[in-house]
Amino acid sequence: MSATTPATAAPKPAAKPVPTNRLGLDQKAYKGAESTLCAGCGHDSITSQLIKALYEMDVEPWNVAKMSGIGCSSKTTAYFLGQSHGFNGVHGRMPAMTTGSYLANRKLVHIGISGDGDTASIGLSHFLHAIRRNLPMTYILENNGVYGLTKGQFSATADRGSIAKKGLENEMEPIDCCAMAIEMGCSYVARSFSGDIKQLVPLIKGALAHPGFALVDIVSPCVTFNNHEGSTKSFKYAKAHEDPLHEVGFVPFFEEIKADYEPGTTQDIELADGSHIMLKKLAHDYDPRNRSQAMDLLHKAREEKLFLTGLIYHKSGDRPLADQLHMTGKPLAHLTDAELVPGPDALEKVMASLK
Secondary structure, three states: OOOOOOOOOOOOOOOOOOOOOOOOOOHHHHEOOOOOOOOOOHHHHHHHHHHHHHHHOOOOHHHEEEEEOOOHHHHHHHHEOOOOEEEEOOOOOHHHHHHHHHHHOOOOEEEEEEEHHHHHOOOHHHHHHHHHOOOOEEEEEEEOOEEHHHOOEEOOOOOOOOEOOOOOEOOOOOOOHHHHHHHOOOOEEEEEEOOOHHHHHHHHHHHHHOOOEEEEEEEOOOOOOOOOOOOOOOHHHHHHHEEEOEEEEEEOOOOOOOOOOOOOOEEEEEOOOOOEEEEEEOOOOOOOOOHHHHHHHHHHHHHOOOEEEEEEEEOOOOOOHHHHOOOOOOOHHHOOHHHHOOOHHHHHHHHHHOO
């Protein structure tokens, strides 16, 4: 080649196609703003698994309502689904706001993000009433046992005997939100650990597919105030004391059911939309449809300072809130003015029926 002959540039390798789901969206479409939480916070891991679950479930981002209250957990709604609806309201009142949103437009997928203070202290009554009404929503409880925004005081879920960062011992009994949810009639109760990605994603998918109130209580270590020796909500303690009930798999309604487990070792939980949760038994001979067994196991685990993870309880057949209230088939937000104000004749009929 002479000095005047231009060199030929090497061809660029073809870019790999970006994977998309059945909606034609890539996983980036399910992300939100950059997190401002502490580096290593368990809440960020939960956000990542929510993004993965929503993407793989082909949920339309613009058809989701993200609801939250106050606390570190309630900041996380900003970090996923930037194209969705969202409302960040008063401390502890997230279930009440979600009830209003659902009654106005039950076509939306409602996801509530809450913390242990937001749920088990100031918001406890709202949490319980949302369960007893069977409000259709996925309730993500990011549970770290402390108030992270106000310097690490014990929350109502902190285990008795747990040691605070400054050495104080918690002498109060904890509130077990899973046991309380089962007692109130919750039809989907799961518990997991923010560091257990393999288990957490299918549990979130099952909650999204469930037609009623679905609780996923997730132990999420606070790296700033509750990740030290003596804490029962630290990453180290959770890894050492997690007691999985089963291996969890999830098969959406649009996929063929294929179980690779040997006969007799798997439980198949079918949800109302045709999706399936596949539970492979581990050490426990456990049926999540047995309410009494679920409560007994939770009480035993609390005494032994273990935390059970997996699908703790499931039942089907309960009617969602809109059916209980005999609401119109069309969401209230979609009604026309003529339907909302039917006129004096309709009012006369209503008044006559009350005489």
